[in-house]
Amino acid sequence: MDKYKVLKEYFGYDGFRDGQEELIDGILDGRDVLGIMPTGAGKSICYQVPALLLPGITVVISPLISLMKDQVRALNEAGVHAAYINSSLSEAQIEKAMYLAGQGRYKIIYVAPERLLSGLFQDFLSRVTISMVTVDEAHCISQWGQDFRPSYLNIVHMIAGMRKRPVVSAFTATATEEVKNDILCVLGLQNPKVLVTGFDRENLYFEVRRSARKDQEILQYVKEHGRESGIIYCATRKNVEAVCTVLQEEGVPAVRYHAGLSPEERRRNQDLFIFDECPVMVATNAFGMGIDKSNVRYVLHYNMPQSMENYYQEAGRAGRDGERAECVLFYSPQDVRINQFLLEEKEFREEMTGEEIEAVRERDAQRLKRMTFYGTTRDCLRGYILRYFGEKTKRRCENCSNCLYEYLEEDVTEICQKVIQGIQEARRGYGAGTIAGALHGSKSEKIRGYGLDRIPSYGRLSEVPEYRLKEIIGELVLRGILRSTDDKYAILSLTEDAEQVLSGNAAVVMKFSKPAGKKAAEPKKKKPASGDLDAAGWQLFERLRELRMQIARQEKVPPYIVFTDKTLVDMCVKKPRSRAQMLDVSGVGAAKYEKYGERFLDCIKEA
Numbered sequence: 033m034d035k036y037k038v039l040k041e042y043f044g045y046d047g048f049r050d051g052q053e054e055l056i057d058g059i060l061d062g063r064d065v066l067g068i069m070p071t072g073a074g075k076s077i078c079y080q081v082p083a084l085l086l087p088g089i090t091v092v093i094s095p096l097i098s099l100m101k102d103q104v105r106a107l108n109e110a111g112v113h114a115a116y117i118n119s120s121l122s123e124a125q126i127e128k129a130m131y132l133a134g135q136g137r138y139k140i141i142y143v144a145p146e147r148l149l150s151g152l153f154q155d156f157l158s159r160v161t162i163s164m165v166t167v168d169e170a171h172c173i174s175q176w177g178q179d180f181r182p183s184y185l186n187i188v189h190m191i192a193g194m195r196k197r198p199v200v201s202a203f204t205a206t207a208t209e210e211v212k213n214d215i216l217c218v219l220g221l222q223n224p225k226v227l228v229t230g231f232d233r234e235n236l237y238f239e240v241r242r243s244a245r246k247d248q249e250i251l252q253y254v255k256e257h258g259r260e261s262g263i264i265y266c267a268t269r270k271n272v273e274a275v276c277t278v279l280q281e282e283g284v285p286a287v288r289y290h291a292g293l294s295p296e297e298r299r300r301n302q303d304l305f306i307f308d309e310c311p312v313m314v315a316t317n318a319f320g321m322g323i324d325k326s327n328v329r330y331v332l333h334y335n336m337p338q339s340m341e342n343y344y345q346e347a348g349r350a351g352r353d354g355e356r357a358e359c360v361l362f363y364s365p366q367d368v369r370i371n372q373f374l375l376e377e378k379e380f381r382e383e384m385t386g387e388e389i390e391a392v393r394e395r396d397a398q399r400l401k402r403m404t405f406y407g408t409t410r411d412c413l414r415g416y417i418l419r420y421f422g423e424k425t426k427r428r429c430e431n432c433s434n435c436l437y438e439y440l441e442e443d444v445t446e447i448c449q450k451v452i453q454g455i456q457e458a459r460r461g462y463g464a465g466t467i468a469g470a471l472h473g474s475k476s477e478k479i480r481g482y483g484l485d486r487i488p489s490y491g492r493l494s495e496v497p498e499y500r501l502k503e504i505i506g507e508l509v510l511r512g513i514l515r516s517t518d519d520k521y522a523i524l525s526l527t528e529d530a531e532q533v534l535s536g537n538a539a540v541v542m543k544f545s546k547p548a549g550k551k552a553a554e555p556k557k558k559k560p561a562s563g564d565l566d567a568a569g570w571q572l573f574e575r576l577r578e579l580r581m582q583i584a585r586q587e588k589v590p591p592y593i594v595f596t597d598k599t600l601v602d603m604c605v606k607k608p609r610s611r612a613q614m615l616d617v618s619g620v621g622a623a624k625y626e627k628y629g630e631r632f633l634d635c636i637k638e639a
């Protein structure tokens with residue numbers, strides 16, 4: 033079998049997504065790899081496909097018990113023999129699993145990092161051939177990251193102790209340079225293929241609402257979304273309780289999750305949500321790591337999180353199946369203070385020095401600031417997120433609240449001419465913030481220090497706010513009228529096109545969001561879901577969903593493990609009539625067809 037055949041046969045997919053093939057090829061060539069891809073991009077396929085093609089066993093280290101369980105369930109459904117070993121099993125169960133693994137029964141074994149150095153596991157390693165060690169959530173090895181887990185250091189010892197070093201593949205959604213370098217270094221990846229895919233999630237719609245009536249708005253939002261699955265994140269346990277109660281009192285089937293609940297209740301509520309028995313989950317950030325539920329249609333933030341990293345990770349739990357989903361942040365200035373308070377309360381590990389603690393606090397404060405800017409910016413939200421993660425983007429995505437709210441078109445040619453003159457006069461190169469400050473006439477220390485208060489252009493655009501000037505400069509860079517260096521200083525210079533603008537031969541027209549205060553609140557249009565079904569199509573979708581629910585209950589697996597929403601939508605579009613046609617539906621592999629294919633075919637025929 034080759035990789036395409038494995039992808040089709042086991043997972044039911046016709047082609048690889050961005051980045052997957054390169055990483056798989058790297059692994060199959062015997063190289064270590066590091067894949068940095070956003071949530072939902074499809075990291076699992078990157079190690080599961082080669083695991084099936086390599087001669088020996090693949091060991092996957094994952095920090096999250098629920099995730100392991102889910103992944104193993106999904107693999108077994110797809111016809112791949114897999115098992116997991118973690119503290120949710122009894123010693124007897126672990127022994128049995130290890131025994132079967134030693135017999136070569138499983139192709140893929142998920143293990144919690146705490147288990148790696150145990151005698152039983154070491155004994156197992158010495159008896160079998162391990163082709164690959166995969167480190168999932170690899171950022172947990174970084175002391176810089178927010179999720180550092182000391183037990184991840186066991187991985188290094190485990191690999192060092194192996195007779196023959198296997199291929200090591202590592203995956204994470206955390207993109208910062210520090211974390212990346214830490215993973216490469218600490219894990220000791222050898223000549224690795226490092227691949228960072230774009231962080232954009234096109235199917236997600238982003239929105240910020242500044243509202244004083246959060247409870248009512250959230251209630252209304254949830255009601256409008258009926259049986260759709262959604263998560264509402266709150267900053268504190270108290271808020272979780274309050275929001276959950278409001279929803280329940282209004283008859284919304286919602287459950288709660290936070291660290292103050294008993295483990296039994298947490299597990300029960302999580303299962304109700306995952307199994308689609310209860311569509312709405314109200315939770316603190318304790319919920320979600322390792323939740324693979326693919327049909328979450330919205331993630332609302334009742335409170336703003338502490339950093340963009342947290343926000344994008346939590347919001348990114350929406351729409352993993354690639355179907356349209358919404359991420360709405362309900363911003364209020366009070367959230368800044370709540371988070372400042374939570375950060376002050378943050379506990380540090382004992383061995384950290386005062387200096388280190390200071391450094392972490394400083395970084396936390398910076399992160400919160402950038403998060404707050406997200407809550408208040410009028411720029412394209414997607415652009416803001418992607419730039420935060422170091423990507424260049426278009427100025428407007430046309431699929432976030434800031435882009436879709438009503439906008440004004442303005443001829444800014446004259447302003448641009450003055451900007452260009454300002455850059456010429458400044459002689460040395462400066463960044464957008466400094467140039468904007470000088471043109472606006474800022475009295476800051478920095479502007480005076482550079483002597484920019486003495487150039488003729490100083491204050492010439494005092495009527496244009498600095499944020500607007502920065503927006504305009506950003507757009508000029510995108511249009512190639514200005515150039516900006518790639519380093520963190522982003523120093524501006526002119527291109528040949530600048531001459532055209534300066535001489536009046538080219539006009540510059542830009543779109544701006546309407547200023548706050550003027551009522552512009554309703555989004556004009558939203559992009560439709562990718563499936564784009566008509567009424568009859570949706571009826572069929574509901575019937576298939578029902579059937580999926582029946583099967584899920586019988587098999588005791590979450591519905592999305594049977595088939596994802598995206599697969600059901602594809603069935604509604606293709607309306608397969610035969611085995612071959614059914615196998616052509618995205619997400620229907622051979623094993624799943626054998627199990628469920630005919631029941632779905634019948635359902636489609638009856639419709």
Ligand code: ADP
Nearest residue numbers: 045047048049071072073074075076077326352
């Ligand atoms: P990640 O771990 O990167 O967050 P997952 O591995 O959970 O993402 O994949 C997200 C979803 O995308 C899953 O439902 C998965 O089956 C699906 N998927 C992955 N690769 C492909 C592909 N090549 N074609 C279609 N769907 C895919």
